[in-house]
Amino acid sequence: MTRPHSHSLSQLNKVLPVPISLEDRTPDSSHFLENSHITDVLVGDYHIISGDGGRPYIVWVIRIIINGSTHNSICIYKRYTDIERFRQMLVKQHKDVDIPDLPVKDSMSLQRMMWSSNWLETRRKGLQWFMTNVLLNPKLQHSNVVTEFVLG
Template identity: 45%
Template sequence: MSGKRRNTITQLNSILPVPIELENHADDLSTSHVTDVLVGDYHLIGENASSYVVWTIKVTINDSSYSSIVLYKRYSEIEELRSKLVSVYPRESIPLLPPKNAFSISRITMNETWLEERRRGLQWFLTSVLLNPRYQTEVREFLLS
């Protein structure tokens, strides 16, 4: 009976698929490019005066719905991207971010209208920057950080 079992295992091994090998395609992002950006929902973190907003950003690579990256970024992180672009490309006109309005009552209360205006401003800025092929080095850093 052990001979019969050995034959069954041998037969099974001959029909099993080749094992899957995982490959690291992190370097492939250098040949890829962003083709769509969507600033979606926001998430309010915290409940008191030290609360802040995190934005959901969906980035599509090479027009493929299967090559999407979802990021969660604060306004300050997007502001850092802009600062870097201004320092690397000082002669170019880098789009502006929506204003901070630090003393606005709408901002302090996280008013829905204020949040939607900010979302639209971030959408315009990120679309202008992330889709620009000139900024791809900085875009890759932003996406992978």
């Protein structure tokens, strides 16, 4: 038994598609850490970048674990000066919290880095100490300064 083609086409025209609505589910930077919390911070690798005029600088890879899941982490890349500015903002906005010091800033040259990998490891450990003490501090985790540093 065959149906006329026009009859089946008219039946299809009666079925309307379900409307699709799109929602933006990307985290709003002002509320990103509101329902989440940082559970671990790892300052790991570094990259040597050729700066303007050929003067190299280091960018540190900082992995921030959210809610205890390695699948829910953020990797950020920051220079020492970025971390210095971050600390200055924390000190300015959170006078009631004891913000730890950064490792001492001393002169860096490509020649020095090649001579001493110990210098880089000492710097990495100091940054690890600072980032852990700041980002795991419950008083600071939901600070707009922390959110801007992590997501900015």
